[in-house]
Amino acid sequence: MxxxxxxxxxxxxxxxxxxxxxxxxxxxxxxxxxxxxxxxxxxxxxxxxxxxxxxxxxxxxxxxxxxxxxxxxxxxxxxxxxxxxxxxxxxxxxxxxxxxxxxxxxxxxxxxxxxxxxxxxxxxxxxxxxxxxxxxxxxxxxxxxxxxxxxxxxxxxxxxxxxxxxxxxxxxxxxxxxxxxxxxxxxxxxxxxxxxxxxxxxxxxxxxxxxxxxxxxxxxxxxxxxxxxxxxxxxxxxxxxxxxxxxxxxxxxxxxxxxxxxxxxxxxxxxxxxxxxxxxxxxxxxxxxxxxxxxxxxxxxxxxxxxxxxxxxxxxxxxxxxxxxxxxxxxxxxxxxxxxxxxxxxxxxxAPVAGDAPAGWQAPLAQLRVTGEYGEINRPGGRPHRGMDFGAARGTAVLTPAAGRVSISTDRYEGGARYGKVVVIEHAEGTRTLYAHLDQRLVRAGDSVRAGQPIALSGATGKVTGPHLHFEVSRKGAPIDPQLVLGGALAQRR
Incomplete structure (x- = not known):
């Protein structure tokens, strides 16, 4: 605690x-x-x-x-x-x-x-x-x-x-x-x-x-x-x-x-x-x-x-x-x-059980180093972490885990500039992924993307202490643990 x-x-x-x-x-x-x-x-x-x-x-x-x-x-x-x-x-x-x-x-x-x-x-x-x-x-x-x-x-x-x-x-x-x-x-x-x-x-x-x-x-x-x-x-x-x-x-x-x-x-x-x-x-x-x-x-x-x-x-x-x-x-x-x-x-x-996770999802980075877990409460204000943080040098390619359509690609995301450059992708079955603190965005809203396609470069934009990727997943509007959808891909890349 x-x-x-x-x-x-x-x-x-x-x-x-x-x-x-x-x-x-x-x-x-x-x-x-x-x-x-x-x-x-x-x-x-x-x-x-x-x-x-x-x-x-x-x-x-x-x-x-x-x-x-x-x-x-x-x-x-x-x-x-x-x-x-x-x-x-x-x-x-x-x-x-x-x-x-x-x-x-x-x-x-x-x-x-x-x-x-x-x-x-x-x-x-x-x-x-x-x-x-x-x-x-x-x-x-x-x-x-x-x-x-x-x-x-x-x-x-x-x-x-x-x-x-x-x-x-x-x-x-x-x-x-x-x-x-x-x-x-x-x-x-x-x-x-x-x-x-x-x-x-x-x-x-x-x-x-x-x-x-x-x-x-x-x-x-x-x-x-x-x-x-x-x-x-x-x-x-x-x-x-x-x-x-x-x-x-x-x-x-x-x-x-x-x-x-x-x-x-x-x-x-x-x-x-x-x-x-x-x-x-x-x-x-x-x-x-x-x-x-x-x-x-x-x-x-x-x-x-x-x-x-x-x-x-x-x-x-x-x-x-x-x-x-x-x-x-x-x-x-x-x-x-x-x-x-x-x-x-x-x-x-x-959160859905692991068996409900979409099949074939990939890791958002080629090499994963977890620096922040989902649900952690270690911030001022006591709010839980709604995603996962992955350590990554500035300019590391950010990959989409599954095929989908870009719904948001912006330098100023809703809620303030503290999240820096953000990309949001809509996937099948009402699943949505979010990528924050990016250095560069490589896609635009409305673009279709395939699994494993580079969509951005990681960075340190917004309110951060260092370069990393903030990754969130939601299912039908409710935040879920990214580990439930990444499954084996997350374990293999660690």
């Missing part, structure tokens, strides 16, 4: 990721109607984010254009992002870049701008995450560890020992939380002691359920994917649903089989915690890097309390519904296959 092409490819990758997440969001919205219990499932929401991130990466991999089920979009369509074009591609007798310098440069500038915006946005996201981690670390450093007698004396812990992580206590208006990735700790605020012991024990049970369910790993995975997909609106929705699923799943797991009295205590603990959080902002700065109890807006807490009071059992998924969730990454990944391959990508869908 050439450096100059990366911004354009990254722009396409970003668009593909947005589309993939949009498809996933639509599918999950439909699934929520059929399976209300989806709200308490973490897997589909994290898989949706993972699918979007996978699309972002896969589209940028070398050769991903071959996966597309679509042919390359016309170059005029791509250039239309920046400016309208008066002509099409080679079918309008335009060589590589002839009608698109301004439009292609504008599109390249747009791609570079998007790359800069993405880097800035990702950097801001990482910095925000780092600030939250620092705020959380400051809380942990200010907290006092509880062990031995202090643990036994705490009304929320009592005789509980099994499965208990390190416990810290802090005098601050924060929510009880499970913090940390590799070595999670349980952080308890001193104000929690003012609650009835039954409520305290339920709060601790909630945080320990996060630990049992490995929610801290899910949370950090979601945060990492969020940093990659910060520009995708649907990804923010996935993260919110993931957080909601973790809290709701813990609520249901803790309250499973408990009497109504304990459910009321649990709801009261949520309300009490919401009142505490209204007095301080410490938890607001750490909520995304830890798993606090009762964090969320008043509407979220009210929704959780309503679900707690309803005491509905967690719905079980049928095999068919679970299978549909497993198919979600595949459905999102299909966006890679369905992505349009724009002009900066080389797509083989428009």
């Amino acid at each position: 050439a450096t100059s092409s990366f911004p354009l490819i990254f722009l396409q990758a970003g668009i593909s990721a947005v589309l993939a997440c949009a498809v996933a969001w639509s599918l999950l919205r439909l699934a929520r109607r059929a399976f209300p219990g989806l709200d308490a499932r973490r897997t589909p929401w994290l898989l949706a984010k993972l699918a979007g991130a996978a699309v972002l990466v896969l589209v940028m991999l070398p050769g991903s254009a071959r996966w597309s089920l679509f042919a390359s979009a016309p170059e005029a369509l791509v250039a239309g992002f920046a400016a309208p074009l008066a002509a099409g591609s080679l079918g309008g007798a335009l060589p590589y870049g002839a009608a698109e310098p301004a439009a292609g440069d504008a599109l390249a500038a747009l791609a570079w701008l998007w790359l800069a915006i993405y880097v800035a946005g990702a950097g801001a996201h990482v910095l925000r995450w780092a600030r939250m981690r620092r705020a959380l670390r400051a809380l942990l450093l200010a907290a006092e560890p509880l062990d031995g007698p202090a643990l036994r004396a705490h009304p929320a812990l009592g005789a509980r020992r099994r499965g208990l992580p390190p416990v810290l206590e802090i005098d601050a208006p924060v929510s009880p939380m499970l913090a940390g990735l590799f070595q999670p700790v349980l952080l308890l605020p001193t104000h929690m002691r003012a609650l009835p012991p039954a409520q305290q024990r339920l709060i601790v049970a909630h945080e320990l359920m996060h630990l049992r369910r490995r929610d801290h790993l899910w949370q950090h995975a979601g945060a990492l994917l969020q940093a990659l997909l910060w520009f995708v609106p649907f990804a923010h929705g996935f993260q919110q649903r993931l957080q909601w699923a973790m809290e709701l799943g813990c609520d249901r797991a803790v309250l499973a089989g408990r009497p109504d009295s304990e459910r009321r205590d649990y709801a009261a603990a949520l309300l009490a915690q919401l009142a505490v959080l209204a007095k301080g902002l410490a938890t607001a700065h750490t909520a995304r890097s830890a798993l606090p109890f009762g964090v969320g807006g008043a509407q979220d807490v009210a929704a959780r309390i309503r679900l707690i009071r309803e005491a509905r059992p967690a719905p079980r998924f049928s095999a068919a519904s679970l299978l549909s969730l497993l198919l979600l990454p595949g459905l999102c990944g299909a966006s890679v296959l369905l992505q349009p391959q724009f002009a900066w990508r080389e797509s083989g869908d428009e």
Whole structure:
């Protein structure tokens, strides 16, 4: 992948990721109607984010254009992002870049701008995450560890020992939380002691359920994917649903089989915690890097309390519904296959197979030295090379590969003088060849030519760095790789 092409490819990758997440969001919205219990499932929401991130990466991999089920979009369509074009591609007798310098440069500038915006946005996201981690670390450093007698004396812990992580206590208006990735700790605020012991024990049970369910790993995975997909609106929705699923799943797991009295205590603990959080902002700065109890807006807490009071059992998924969730990454990944391959990508869908090449074609030079391949992206602006370049000294005879009729022979080709002297020949089956940067033209428009006939002398006219022959081929108006029509002649002359 050439450096100059990366911004354009990254722009396409970003668009593909947005589309993939949009498809996933639509599918999950439909699934929520059929399976209300989806709200308490973490897997589909994290898989949706993972699918979007996978699309972002896969589209940028070398050769991903071959996966597309679509042919390359016309170059005029791509250039239309920046400016309208008066002509099409080679079918309008335009060589590589002839009608698109301004439009292609504008599109390249747009791609570079998007790359800069993405880097800035990702950097801001990482910095925000780092600030939250620092705020959380400051809380942990200010907290006092509880062990031995202090643990036994705490009304929320009592005789509980099994499965208990390190416990810290802090005098601050924060929510009880499970913090940390590799070595999670349980952080308890001193104000929690003012609650009835039954409520305290339920709060601790909630945080320990996060630990049992490995929610801290899910949370950090979601945060990492969020940093990659910060520009995708649907990804923010996935993260919110993931957080909601973790809290709701813990609520249901803790309250499973408990009497109504304990459910009321649990709801009261949520309300009490919401009142505490209204007095301080410490938890607001750490909520995304830890798993606090009762964090969320008043509407979220009210929704959780309503679900707690309803005491509905967690719905079980049928095999068919679970299978549909497993198919979600595949459905999102299909966006890679369905992505349009724009002009900066080389797509083989428009090119005929080698078996369709005209028979008996010859090489355009007696001795071939390839200096530029078809489809290479190594130029300013990131546009692909629409032909092949052959190194040739000034004055080398240029030969027509097959019989045909000269349609254009000019010193100033359409699109500007950058292509120098040009000859275009129409062949059978809608095939057209173009020869650029010539030193002399030996034929005129309307002349009939035979295979192997000299039609020009190679040179360095136009915008070039040295003498060579620029050779293009099109079939029914679409540019194709010259190697497909030259076939064995190209291999023999190299």
